[in-house]
Amino acid sequence: MTDLSSDAPTGAVESRLADLGRTLPSVAAPVGAYAPAVVSGRWAWTSGQLPFVDGALPATGKVGVTVDPATAQDLAATSALNALAAIKSVIGDLDRVVRVVKVVGFVASDPSFTGQPQVLNGASDLIGALFVDAGVHARSAVGVAVLPMDSPVEVELVVEFD
Amino acid sequence: MTDLSSDAPTGAVESRLADLGRTLPSVAAPVGAYAPAVVSGRWAWTSGQLPFVDGALPATGKVGVTVDPATAQDLAATSALNALAAIKSVIGDLDRVVRVVKVVGFVASDPSFTGQPQVLNGASDLIGALFVDAGVHARSAVGVAVLPMDSPVEVELVVEFD
Amino acid sequence: MTDLSSDAPTGAVESRLADLGRTLPSVAAPVGAYAPAVVSGRWAWTSGQLPFVDGALPATGKVGVTVDPATAQDLAATSALNALAAIKSVIGDLDRVVRVVKVVGFVASDPSFTGQPQVLNGASDLIGALFVDAGVHARSAVGVAVLPMDSPVEVELVVEFD
Numbered sequence: 080m081t082d083l084s085s086d087a088p089t090g091a092v093e094s095r096l097a098d099l100g101r102t103l104p105s106v107a108a109p110v111g112a113y114a115p116a117v118v119s120g121r122w123a124w125t126s127g128q129l130p131f132v133d134g135a136l137p138a139t140g141k142v143g144v145t146v147d148p149a150t151a152q153d154l155a156a157t158s159a160l161n162a163l164a165a166i167k168s169v170i171g172d173l174d175r176v177v178r179v180v181k182v183v184g185f186v187a188s189d190p191s192f193t194g195q196p197q198v199l200n201g202a203s204d205l206i207g208a209l210f211v212d213a214g215v216h217a218r219s220a221v222g223v224a225v226l227p228m229d230s231p232v233e234v235e236l237v238v239e240f241d
Numbered sequence: 242m243t244d245l246s247s248d249a250p251t252g253a254v255e256s257r258l259a260d261l262g263r264t265l266p267s268v269a270a271p272v273g274a275y276a277p278a279v280v281s282g283r284w285a286w287t288s289g290q291l292p293f294v295d296g297a298l299p300a301t302g303k304v305g306v307t308v309d310p311a312t313a314q315d316l317a318a319t320s321a322l323n324a325l326a327a328i329k330s331v332i333g334d335l336d337r338v339v340r341v342v343k344v345v346g347f348v349a350s351d352p353s354f355t356g357q358p359q360v361l362n363g364a365s366d367l368i369g370a371l372f373v374d375a376g377v378h379a380r381s382a383v384g385v386a387v388l389p390m391d392s393p394v395e396v397e398l399v400v401e402f403d
Numbered sequence: 404m405t406d407l408s409s410d411a412p413t414g415a416v417e418s419r420l421a422d423l424g425r426t427l428p429s430v431a432a433p434v435g436a437y438a439p440a441v442v443s444g445r446w447a448w449t450s451g452q453l454p455f456v457d458g459a460l461p462a463t464g465k466v467g468v469t470v471d472p473a474t475a476q477d478l479a480a481t482s483a484l485n486a487l488a489a490i491k492s493v494i495g496d497l498d499r500v501v502r503v504v505k506v507v508g509f510v511a512s513d514p515s516f517t518g519q520p521q522v523l524n525g526a527s528d529l530i531g532a533l534f535v536d537a538g539v540h541a542r543s544a545v546g547v548a549v550l551p552m553d554s555p556v557e558v559e560l561v562v563e564f565d
Contacts, residue, residue: 112524112531113542119504119563120445121282127543141514180281185545190303193391200274207274218275219289219397221347222387225546229517235543239281283444342443352465355553362436369436380437381451381559383509384549401443 090174092209096160099208104132104161106168115165124237125165127185129230130157139229142222143192146231155184155201158234163209170240178239179206179216185233188222195220202234252336254371258322261370266294266323268330277327286399287327289347291392292319301391304384305354308393317346317363320396325371332402340401341368341378347395350384357382364396414498416533420484423532428456428485430492439489448561449489451509453554454481463553466546467516470555479508479525482558487533494564502563503530503540509557512546519544526558 088094093103106115116125130136142151159182167173184199186192199220206214226233250256255265268277278287292298304313321344329335346361348354361382368376388395412418417427430439440449454460466475483506491497508523510516523544530538550557 112527117541124505124541126541181286190387195389203274217279217286217288224386224548225514227519343448350549352549357551365436379441379448379450386548
């Protein structure tokens with residue numbers, strides 16, 4: 080693993096993140112034919128991000144059964160943070176983001192759990208706090224059968240930068 | 242809620258919609274860090290749209306169990322209509338659409354139900370009738386465990402406009 | 404059905420495919436309001452592709468129950484191949500691809516099966532072998548309840564071309 084992130088905030092977005100008491104995590108270097116994020120034109124697209132913290136999932140299982148919605152909301156924020164770290168690794172500075180275009184959030188859900196939007200608010204609220212006007216995004220929240228490594232959530236982003 | 246749509250058809254696309262006996266619904270104003278649709282470059286991306294009619298879901302549950310496929314097909318058309326209303330709210334006039342690029346449709350499905358494409362034809366056929374050549378789109382149809390508010394379907398769009 | 408593909412490799416990408424002992428399948432012509440792939444700006448987006456071989460699915464069912472992971476990995480490669488054939492049908496030559504931007508892979512999964520990334524490596528490894536540097540993509544792997552026609556996998560692509 081190569082740490083592609085720096086330790087100190089490098090701009091307004093990371094300063095706001097620091098004000099929230101959080102820092103951008105490191106990004107694992109690509110391990111195969113796919114990467115945490117790629118650039119195409121003025122857009123960066125991330126891979127689906129799991130809520131890894133220091134290389135481990137803080138919780139596993141299906142929301143509504145073994146994972147409660149409040150925990151899942153935190154995990155969605157963590158996934159979004161990992162996605163932003165992936166974006167920084169390909170564009171260099173999160174202050175270059177002019178529009179968070181799309182957030183897709185998959186929530187591993189018991190078929191009786193219907194609160195996917197509340198779970199995804201963990202990601203959306205963080206993005207809104209960090210990017211303000213540029214953070215207003217389109218979003219899809221979906222409840223799925225199961226996610227990689229039994230993660231409760233997975234979040235992917237498309238952002239426009241200049 | 243602020244009604245961002247107008248009542249009268251404003252162009253060829255909405256006239257065709259009127260010919261089908263339908264009108265574009267109103268769009269709820271953004272309620273948080275995300276919006277019904279956003280513009281990035283020459284593209285508009287919608288949030289995942291549920292088949293709300295006047296603020297309520299006409300049906301809930303999983304297709305193949307509590308919701309029959311024909312009903313789900315209608316709900317997919319309603320979701321697509323809501324998505325188009327969201328697009329109009331950010332580009333002003335649906336006649337500006339030069340290409341419906343992608344339709345993703347999630348169908349809350351019993352694991353034994355495999356007719357997601359037929360359900361999504363409700364959305365695709367409406368888009369084809371309204372946009373004709375510009376309406377020929379790429380599409381993914383997926384059967385998922387559960388959707389927000391126990392909605393049977395959710396549809397998202399990406400369109401190119403000029 | 405109209406065969407939109409040619410039989411002989413037409414460039415470096417298809418030559419590499421031939422070296423792997425594979426050929427690009429034919430693409431069924433559009434049957435309705437949607438198409439196997441569409442072009443918008445410098446990008447081509449595919450529909451969700453099932454692992455059809457000569458018009459039939461080699462296997463059906465949920466991975467982790469009736470379909471083993473190794474078989475599913477092969478099916479993911481086949482789905483990716485069908486997606487590439489769809490892209491060729493709209494851009495003419497796969498050598499025009501300058502970036503495989505995004506791969507989304509849906510795996511019909513028993514809720515206990517968490518190896519979606521390994522399944523999707525079937526698609527990613529093939530794309531990496533064919534496009535080399537231009538094949539490094541963002542990817543999301545998701546486990547869903549059920550897919551059209553009970554397919555075990557479905558793969559969609561976004562690529563940039565010039």
